[in-house]
Amino acid sequence: MNNLNDTLPDLMRRATENLEPESTDLVERGMRRGTILRRRRTALLSFTGAGAVLATAGIVIGGTQLFGGTGEAPAAGTAGQSVTEEATGPVTQKETLATLMKLLPANLKVTKPQSWGGNGFHGASVVVDDGHGPSKISLGVTAPGADGTCAMDPGTCKTRPDGSLISVEAYGPTYGEGNPGGVLRNSVTIVRPSSGSISLISFNAAEEKGVDKSRAKPALSVEQLITIADSQTWRFPLQQKVPTTGPTKPEPKSPGAGKPVVPVQQTLHNLKKLLPRDLTLTRPETWGGGTAGHNGAAYVINDGKGLSRIDVFVSYEQPVTKCGPEGIAHCQVRSDGAVVGWVKDDPSYSDARQKVNGVLANRVEIHYPDGRMIGMTSYNGPQEKDARHTRVKPAFTPDQLMAMANDKAWKFPGTGTR
Structure with a gap:
């Protein structure tokens, strides 16, 4: 069995996968062609928010009992009642959307349906x-197979x-560092x-992203979301058969x-040699190295x-x-034969965080015909994200x-004898 926290982030990612993603930088786009980029500092959707404590007797968040207690006051009325008999048979995407709309509280005005x-x-x-203002509701329903266990995470999920x-999250921020835009989620x-x-x-x-909040709280409380999710009217997609057409x-x-292989300190040294001598250099950093097949270095x-x-990032690629x-x-x-490209004053974010931090980047890439690749980036701040421009x-x-x-x-580093 899988640990539930290994499964849930993927489920929630798929539940919101039609939302506009964060802007990716030049080297990240190279990953689609096999390039390995340095570690990212992207904040992923998580269910283990620091404010959430799921206890044996119930789930408590910020002092509010979510199971077996009075709970928070509903933000938008009572969710639709679940029926006692579970429907059967294959289900279409439009039918899944229709089920969601049927289970929403009757007092809500519903617009922009998508499936x-x-x-x-x-x-x-x-x-x-x-x-009280618009509130987006996102749903993901998966076929059987996403099982798991709470054994390793007793404080963040519950077996009923x-x-x-x-697993639940109440008032989770979309972003860290002050959560620009103020968007919160109940999940x-x-x-x-x-x-x-x-x-x-x-x-x-x-x-979820690219806008400011339109109301103080999400329209549906955690309790209401649980009621909707527990309805027996949900029908699940069919499990996909694994193709047996032959070897992959x-x-x-x-x-x-x-x-x-190339030592990462050599990559850092090369970067230092190429920089003008009248600069003050601080915060040396390296990543990759060994048999990873890629090196990164920064000042x-x-x-x-x-x-x-x-x-700078150097590697081999297809x-x-x-x-x-x-x-x-x-x-x-x-x-x-080398493919080269550049971008100027590229913003780090495509949403409200850009107005707050204001970090811009100049980037270049060179892709050689033999698979060597180098990318270099200069920012108007001490780091790409989670800091203001300087x-x-x-x-x-x-x-x-x-x-x-x-x-x-x-x-350019290879993988050695691996």
């Missing part, structure tokens, strides 16, 4: 309004008498034994397989105009031979970054 899914998963969403597992995930799983989220805004095609061998520099992070719709911006193929522009222009990236001193 999506496939491969044993159905998603749906609506925007509701009880007179019927064998189902439940519930229930995994039914041999039946399927249901994930429900209510936001205090018309969207093996992944192509990386051009870096078997090539010598925070100061030229008298404020702190600016600069980082060769890139042309510019593509999901590739790097301002892309061109050079006479030596200068108007990044310290290095795209032209300056490209000149450094083109230097012949760079060594």
Whole structure:
């Protein structure tokens, strides 16, 4: 059995997978072509919020009893009553959406219905309004197979008498660092034994990201979400059969397989040698190395105009031979066959956090025909995210970054004998 906390983040991600994702940077887009990027500091949807304590006698959040107690005052009336007989048979995405709308409290005005899914998963969403402002409701329903256990996480989930597992979050912030935009969510995930799983989220805004809050609290409380998720009217998508058409095609061998590894300190040293000598260098950082097949290195520099992070990433990848719709911006193929690209003043966020932090980036990439890849980035702050900008522009222009990236001193790490 899987640990429930290994399963639930994926369920909730799928429940909101039609929402606009955070903007990805230039090197991240290269990952779609096999590039390995440095670790990300992205805040993922989580069910183990510090304010949530699920106890044996009930779930308590911020001093409020959610099971077996008075609970919080409902924000939008009582959820629709569940029926006693469970429906059977295959279900379509539109029918899943219709079930959600049927189970919502009658006093809500419902707009913007959407449904999506496939491969044993159905998603749906609506925007509701009880007179206090719009609130998005997102749903994910999966086929049987997402089982789990609470054994390793007794404080964050509960096994109920019927064998189902439940995890909740009340007033979880969309972002850390002050939660710009003020968007909060109530969420519930229930995994039914041999039946399927249901994930429900209510936001205090018309969207999860890219907007400010439109009301003080989500329209539906955790208790109401539990009532809706517990309804026996839900029908689950069919489990997808594993194709048996033959052996799967093996992944192509990386051009870096078997090539010598490069110490990450050498990558950091190369970066330092290429930087102007009149800069103050602080916060040296490295990642990757060994047999990982990629190296990263960074400094925070100061030229008298404020702190600016600069980082470099070198690796092997499946060769890139042309510019593509999901590739790097301002892309061109050079006479030596290398695919190069750059972007200027790229914002770190596509939502309210950008107005707060204001961090911009200049980036360049070079993809060589033999699979070598290098990316360099300069920021107008000490880090990419979760910090405010410290200068108007990044310290290095795209032209300056490209000149450094083109230097012949760079060594590209392989995986060694692995």
